[in-house]
Every structure is written in structure tokens, then in C-alpha cells.
Amino acid sequence: MIELEQGGGGFKNNELIKELRQIINLKKDWSNIEDDSAVYDLGNQKLVFTTDAFIIDPIFFPGGDIGKIAVCGTINDLAVMGAQPIGLSLSIVIEEGFPKKDLLKIANSINQISQETQIPIVTGDTKVIDKGKLDKIEVTTSGVGLADNIINNSGCQPGDNIITSGDLGEHGLALLAYRFDYQTKIKSDCQPLINEINSVKNYLTSAKDPTRGGLAANINEIAKKSKVKIILDEKKLPYKKEVVALTNLLGLDIFNLPSEGRFIASVGQENTESVLNKLKEYNKEAKIIGQVEMGEGVFLKTKFNSLRKIEMPRGKLIPRIC
Amino acid sequence: MDKTTQQNINEIKNMAQQLDHVKLMELCGTHSQTIAKYNLKSLLPKNIELISGPGCPICVTDQQDIDIVIGLALNDIPIAIYGDALTLPGRQSTLEKAKQNGKNIFIVYSTEDALKLQKQYPKLVFFGIGFETTTPMTAWAIKQGLTVFSSHKLFPPAMETLLSNKDIQINGFINPGHVSAIIGSKIYNRFKFPQVITGFEPEDVIESIKLLIEMIINKNNKVINQYIRVVSEKGNQKALDLINEVFEIKDARWRGLGSIPLSGLKIKAKFKDNDAKFIYKDLITNIKKGFKPMENNCICGQILQGIKKSNDCPLFRKTCTPETPQGACMVSVEGACHINYKYS
């Protein structure tokens, strides 16, 4: 029987994907199959392709809705590979009885992002399922993009800095606060990252958007693929006090909290300052959060200078947040 | 780190040179978490050892209680629980499995939420787990009409049991913070043993370790209240009055520790209409007939008392993981094995 945890973006999720990949195993000329997007070399350029399904709850949340997040999520998965998205697909499965005005609201959100980024939705599918067989609506987006150079998550080097494009966890906060009845001014950070990443992509040695599984899952992936040791600095952690407060009140690990409009990356020492200066034009909270060394694993250097491991998330994660 | 904490660490290192091997037990699971999150053990000299104690109420919930509540759920009685109880291992099942099989199991963050749910589900039973910090909330809700299956416990009797066990060589206790906020600091004076009631920040824990080592060197058996910002001598009288009004004390079985006299809380007869053990007496008797203790080599009991460590357990990291807990120490995020697994 499949368990909730196997869709959570952590350890068990990865195990399930590995298992399915052993069955569905044809790769042909595609590479980066375990990255945010897969890559096909066209010769003079690379074709980049990704997909994502969204079953978020609630479907309307402070700062966005399921349509916005579905489109931003796929655009960002292409952007963190260094690709310029050229077109998206949109599949929607709707529960019978779903209010039409809500569907139109979601369509308008999707259009807004499409127009803002000038990335068209070029194909799609719409299905309706009997009442009770689905919780309101499910959205799947796929996207294709073109890249001159791919930002590989195996490219992080000892000596690099780990940076973030802004404060993290605000999407997680917005949804959890809503779910557990905490009032806050903080909205989801859901937004397309294409312009921000384009402004600095040539200097990034690895990049990911820390959605499901949060910083913990994504920084561990970079460390594993690049075969490096990453040390995050507790004194430089990019979380607002409300995010800290909520994770303490709910007993959650702050490193598992997702963002939907931020990216983390590794940058060489010599380029860090100029990259951050560029990123600060978009978000003044862009900053260095850690260092890359030889070795393996991800650690937190606490305010006492002791080190403790940050593992791939396991155990009960937060369902239906992305 | 702030100057005071650095000074405290330096003093600990200096004093430790005068001592052989010192074992300090942090009684509360949240202190164990703080120690692990900041890897405080790496800041201490090697001869100062920190051991996790039985202060995780989820971890010490008797297996029979879990089996009874699962039994109630399987008989279509809606159950409300605090989150950690979802994956508590009963003999063959968990409340989570019952939930996956379509039974009404609800996770609540407060007994007020449980009361709201009860309006929709009149037969709802709240699984009351917790020490003196959490019992007042249950007592309050019982007076408002909540039906409760009580597994609530008193903490000081467990300390008594630990102190009388000759297998355990502990030199000092880090006392729980919020249990103490309710029961007050005075009550601990009956244990002639070095104790420090401690706050939950790592700075608090370091200060408390320093104070304990000072007491040990000076052979002082005192209770120091380091958490004076929250804990008073007498405690929270309103909360204590509520507990006394609704509950009476009885012997109770603690998972891993066995029976501890006068450590359990039973709902008083005058509130029997809110007592699930009374309302479902016959059903519970039936469920108990099938009861058998879990058979595995889990050594949680010895781990909870600080006699053995997680690594001593044949199941740890093999069959017993956060996803597949075999015993209570792994289920709760405050359980010693769960913390060891995650942070080591």
C-alpha cells in the first residue's frame, strides 16, 4: 500500500522514484534525468524538459493559488537548469461540482504569469471526474526550454559559497499558518524566477529551487551529486522570525519548509559579490548562507560553533503543501 | 555564542578535571532535542555524559492503552489525538493504520479543537497523553464535556523509580521546564539529589550543566531553579486545582519502566460520563482479552532509564527507523532513539 510519506519529497519519496525508475528505465540520449529537468543535446543548444503535478491544499492561499504555483513551479524547474522556457502544457483534472468561478480565477492566475514571463501555454488537457473521486482539482504542468549551458547540480566545487536568492520557507509558512489557524502578514513567496536566474546564471555552479523537502532536501542533493561537504551557518540562516516561530510552535523542522519563488545555488568565491549585487536588485535578502568544502554530507555550524548533521528529510513531512 | 555561555563552558571544562565520570540525565524529551540540535555533547568534556530519560509521555504510554484505543477506533468510535500518538506501535497496529483503513482518527493541537470536533462527532474520544503540563488542558475540557481515555501520568514518581534503581548510576538531573511550571519547584525537594530545573534554550542547558557539576563537586543535594522566568516555587495553582478536581491518582504502567505506584491519573467518578473507560467498559474488557505484549527485541525500557543506549539495541537503524518504529523511543520526535537516529 502506498503511504502519504512516499509523496513527501524526502527520503521515502526518492526511494519510490528509484524503484519506479528501475521499471521505466529507457533513457536513450537524454541526460540529467534525476535533476529538476531532463536534458537533450540538440548540438548547438540543449533542450530542457520537466513536469510537475500539484495537489495543493488549500487551492487558494495568501500570495497565490494552485494555478500560479503550477506554472511558476515548472518555469522555475527549467530556469534553475539554466534554460529559457519556450512553452508550457497544462492538464487539469476537476472534481464534478467545482465552482466555475474558482476555475476561472485559477485560469486568470495562470494567464497572469504567462503574460508576465511571456511564456505561452501551448497545449493541455481538461478532464472532469465524478464528485468525491478527487479533492477539488489537480493541476499538472510540463515545460520545455532551451539552454546554451546547463547548470548541473554536480558542478558545485570546494571553495564555493552557497547563496540564497532571498528568505526561505515563506510558502510553507503561508500554507501552514492557514491550515493551523495562525494569522500572519506573510504571504507565499510563489513567483517565477526566470529573470533573476538569467541575470546570474553563467556564474552558478549548481542551482535548485527548494520546494518540496525545503533547504534540507535540496542542499543534500547538491552535496551528493557534486560529492562535496556543505556547511551552513546558523547565524546566517535566511528565515524570517515568523517562520522560526511557526516551526517551533508546530514542532516542525525549519529546514523542510518549502519555498516556491526562491533558489539556492553555489557560486565561486571570485563571483559571489557580483552575483549577490545583481540578485539584491530583485530581493534585498539575497545572501551567503554556507560554504563548500571537500568531503561529504551537509552540516549546520551552530551558534556555538558545534557541527550537527542536516539529513535528507525523513519521517512525517507536511502533506499537500506544494 | 554569548559571553556568559562561553564562560559557563569554560567553567564546566575546569571543574570536570576534578571529577571522574559524571552522568547527568535530562528528563524531558525537549531537552534531549535541544542537546542534539546544538550538538552540545561536542562542547562538553568527555567525562561529562548526558543521558536521555523517560520524559517523553508519548514514549512511556503503556502498550495496552494503545491497543485499547486502536480497538475503540476499529469499533468505529472516532478518536482525537495529539500528533505524535499517530504512529505509536500497538501489538500489531497503529492508529495511523486504522486511519488508512478508513477509521475516524483526528489530529488536534488542543483539547479545545477536540471539543469542537465532538460537536460533529458526539461519540468522539480524546486520547489523553501527557504529564502535568498537558493534564490541566484535559481536565478543563472534561469539565466542558469532552470524553477522554486517560493515559495521563505524574512525573515525580518516575524520578523516584529512577533514583531507587541501583542499575542506574546518575549523578544529577536536568529537570523538566514546563512540568515544573505547573507543579512548582518545591515538590522536587523531597529528592535529596542534585537537580536543576532548566529552560529550553541551549544557553539554559549549558548553564544548568554548570550548576549541576558545581553541586556534585560540593556534594550539594539541592534543587536549583534555572528557569525562574517561568517556574515558581508553588507552580500554577489554577492548573493544579483543575487536575485535582477532575482526576485521582492511581498506580500506572509505564512502557519500558513497568508499574510505578501512584503515577497515573484516573478520571474521578463524578465525571464518569466523560470517562471512556467507564462508558466503554464492556468493549474495553473484550479488547483486553486479546491483549498480548509486543514481541520483539526492543530495549526501549532500558534506554528510557539510561541503562543502555540506542546503539546497544539490535533493532536500531535496522528494523527500527523513524519510518518503521518498533518501540516508543523511535516514534516520538522527542524519543531518545529518534533523536539519535536523526542527529548522529
Add this chain to the structure above:
Amino acid sequence: MCLAIPGKIKSISGHKAIIDYDGLEKEANVSLIDGQVDDYVIVHAGFAIEKLSKKDAAKTLKYFNNG
């Protein structure tokens, strides 16, 4: 779960109060304490269990936010 961060009482209505935790607001039950607006409290499982002085609340929050 023992851990609770200090919150400030923003308003009280009967046995319920709105508590502000560093910018997050939620209702808590205050029937276990004698609380007033602007008091700092420790909240556990939805109930305020103890008050603390502003200075002490600041100490805990400083430890919290300092790393």
C-alpha cells in the same frame, strides 16, 4: 511537546485571548492564568500555562533569534 515560545497577549475575550508570537497570531485559552493585555505567556497545547515578564520574554526570544 514541551517547547513553547513566548507570545504576547494582544486581546482577551472571556477565557480566550489572541496571542502574538513574533508576528504570528493565534487564539489561546487563558483560563489557567490571570492574564492581561500586553502580558507575555508560554502557551502549551493551546493553553497559556504561565506568564513571564517582558524582560524574560525578551531573553528567550533573543536566544531564539540569535542563531
